[in-house]
Amino acid sequence: MAIDNTRVFRMTFASVYPHLIAKAEKKGRTKEEVHAIIQWLTGYDDQTLQQQIDNKVTFETFFARAPRINPNVSKITGVICGY
Numbered sequence: 001m002a003i004d005n006t007r008v009f010r011m012t013f014a015s016v017y018p019h020l021i022a023k024a025e026k027k028g029r030t031k032e033e034v035h036a037i038i039q040w041l042t043g044y045d046d047q048t049l050q051q052q053i054d055n056k057v058t059f060e061t062f063f064a065r066a067p068r069i070n071p072n073v074s075k076i077t078g079v080i081c082g083y
Contacts, residue, residue, distance in 0.1 A: 043068030
């Protein structure tokens with residue numbers, strides 16, 4: 001069964017970002033650790049990550065513009081929000 005990611009891709013990264021930080025902090029982690037993961041995954045640094053948030057880009061654009069998707073991304077397993 002194929003998963004339709006259209007709805008997720010149309011969401012803005014900026015709308016989800018505060019929830020990522022809040023969930024991490026609730027679990028005893030830090031904003032810096034979330035940034036380290038995002039940087040590992042996408043190649044964004046703090047400045048370019050903030051630009052994507054400020055520009056309210058969609059997830060589709062966020063990943064399409066990523067400076068360097070980590071080649072080990074295929075090793076990530078699991079499900080987030082059913083995806």
